[in-house]
Amino acid sequence: MDVSPVSAYARRILTVLVLLFALHAVADDLETARMLFLTGKYQSCLDACAKVEKTGNSDEDWQLLAATAQLQVGDYPQAEATVSNALTRSTSSIQLRLLGVDTANAVGNTTLARTRLREINQLVAERPWAYRDPADLVALGRMALMLGADP
Numbered sequence: 001m002d003v004s005p006v007s008a009y010a011r012r013i014l015t016v017l018v019l020l021f022a023l024h025a026v027a028d029d030l031e032t033a034r035m036l037f038l039t040g041k042y043q044s045c046l047d048a049c050a051k052v053e054k055t056g057n058s059d060e061d062w063q064l065l066a067a068t069a070q071l072q073v074g075d076y077p078q079a080e081a082t083v084s085n086a087l088t089r090s091t092s093s094i095q096l097r098l099l100g101v102d103t104a105n106a107v108g109n110t111t112l113a114r115t116r117l118r119e120i121n122q123l124v125a126e127r128p129w130a131y132r133d134p135a136d137l138v139a140l141g142r143m144a145l146m147l148g149a150d151p
Contacts, residue, residue: 030061037069045069060090067099076106094120094131098139101146117143 029048036045049066052059063086070079080103086096097116104113120143124131131140145151 030059030065033062033065037065037072042069042073046073058086058089060086060093060096063090064095064099067103071102071106076103079103080107080109092123092127092130094123094136094143095139097123098143101143117146 029052033045033048033052036042036048046066046069049062049069052062053066063082067079067082067086070076070082080100083096083100083103087093087100090096097120100116101113104110104116120139124140131137
């Protein structure tokens, strides 16, 4: 069956619109999951994170939220596993590494926690221009305080 150029173009436009709607829906779901966390509904937040993970979404924000919720409910080994797995995909994330300091300390691995602090320092030294957004700057400030910088 031969498809006219107009209908092929319309199909492409429709595909782009569907993808944009899907991305917007994921963003809304992330905000909903964050609200669940902020209102103390940690298990519901974790359920939302698990649902998204099953779709194959490995976005850093979801991983950060999942690990933070796991820490909050006391599931320290799972929080550490979440951070470690996320770091294999987001190798330059200082936010994940900083959360990983907390998860490593929670499971009693202080050596790993110190290593992650050094890795943050190394990443920022090599590419300071890559860490200019507000969340990264907050992570850098927290790291500096952990290392004993004067507030």
